[in-house]
Each structure stands twice: as structure tokens, then as C-alpha cells.
Amino acid sequence: MIVVTGATGTVGSKVVVGLRERGREVRALVRAGSAGPAEWDAAVERVAADFADPASLDAALAGADTVYLLVAVHPEMAQHEKNVIDAAVRTGRRPRIVLHAAAGVEHRPEGVRFVGAHVAGLDHLKASGLPWTVLAPNGFHQNFLGSAATVRAGQLAAPGGEGAVSYVDARDVAAAAVEVLAGAGHEGAVYTLTGPAALTHGEVAEQLAAAAGHPVAYTALTPETALDGLLGLGWNPWRAEGMVELYGLYAAGHASAVSPDVEKLTGRPPRSFAEFAAEHADAFRA
Secondary structure: EEEEEEOOOHHHHHHHHHHHHHHEEEEEEEEOOOOOOOOOOOOOEEEOOOOOOHHHHHHOOOOOOEEEOOOOOOHHHHHHHHHHHHHHHOOOOOOOEEEEEOOOOOHHHOOOOOHHHHHHHHHHHHHHHOOOEEEEOOOOOOHHHHHHHHHHHOOEOOOOOOEEOEEEEEEEHHHHHHHHHOOOOOOOEEEEOOOOEEEEHHHHHHHHHHHOOOEEEEOOOOOOHHHHHHHHOOOOOOHHHHHHHHHHHOOOOOOOOOOOHEEEEEOOEEEEEEEHHHOOOHHHHO
């Protein structure tokens, strides 16, 4: 039995589909009252659980052989990862944990709360004695769909400075996860999942412009301006501050490394940002 947490999200939902295509028995954690995505088949076992409720996690992980540990960005995300790990220990089965973390987690960068939460989760996982693997993706191509409205207006604004980022397609992350979850021999490995090239946000704007068929100008925001903008959009302060911290990492060039791990795991090169932009061109056209 493979248990998938974060199963209804951008990556998790595709992991469930990929595992079912392999004929694997899958239990997907969902919110109470949720049936999950329509693309799931009837054989997916849906179990309601709450990361903050140990009893619900005990029930959800009962009988698990492998757990895909993916939690949402949240002020308690480090504790949520620890709670799942502790529940896995309590099963007494020593299930393998595949932790969905973030690129750079093994370098333990300071001042980036999202990555720091994964560092705390990984430390707890190692101390648990359970077999483990880490998937550490960079930022997703799909994140730019959230900026589609401004791109349609000819603008891409972010506090990314001139740093290059090896953004990765979420579908490639899911495909890599399926290979690790369905396979063997990955214990103790940290796989960094990136796209095929590192792009500055100016270059991202150029590729969006090519797909959209109109000019797109990149504006490098200051961290202060970016934070004010996110708060003005109604973002939770903790998450808004964390996003600005993450872009600080990008601006400093610390997310530019390109890894071969997607191709190593899936047997094919990762999708480029240009491919992603062309596929979603209608979302970016004025």
C-alpha cells in the first residue's frame, strides 16, 4: 500500500494517477468531504485526514508500506511533516518515506522559512530510523499561471533580481515521484528536480512573450514592494514573507543549478519552460 499525502494538489494528484497506471494500490489523503479529482479511478482509496490530528494520521497510515510525504505551505508545515513521520513510526511497519521537500534542502539555507521547514522535517525523518528518500524540486513552471493576468497586460513583476532559476514542470516532478515510489533502491538518496536550463526572470518574460505573441517586460521588484503587493492581494503575512524570502534565494543565484535527476529517474529530459509556455499560450495571450 502506497499512501499519498497532499494528494489533491498540483503534484500529488498526478502522483496518484501515475501510481494507479502502474497498478499500485493507493490510499490518498483528502480533506473531509472531498472526493478527490475526477481523474482518479474508483480503486483509489480516499481517506480523510488532518495533518494536525495524530489519530486521523494513524488511521490513514495503517498498513502503509510507502508514504509520499507532501504537505502544503503553512506556518505549521514543519510540524505537519513531523506528525506524519511519527504516525508512520507508530505503525510498527517501518514504511519507506519519500519526502517532497525543496531544492537546496541539503544545503540548509538560512532565512528561507519554506526550505527551513523541510530541513526540520528531514532531520526528524533521519532520526526516526525509517528508510527515506528525498525529492527536492525547484520552483514550478505552473507557478507562472498565477501571473497570467499581468502577463496578458505585458508585465512580469517579481523580486527575482537577475538571478537565474532552473524552474521545473510539476508533471516531471510527479513522474519522478512515481518512479521512486513504485521502484526500489532509492534509500538515502536526495534527488534534486530541475528543468533543463536556468533562466533569469527577464528570459522567462521573453519566453512568455514568444508564446503569447506580444511583448512582456520584466520588472525586478524590491522585496519591500513585492511584500506590499502580496499583502495587498490578501496573502497571509507568513506566506507572503516566506515567498519574498524564497525570491531572495533566487535573486542571489542560489537556485540556478541544473540537475540530471529528472532524466535519471524518468528516462526522458525534463520539459523546458518554452514548452510549458507554448502549451499554455492561451492563458498568457491578451
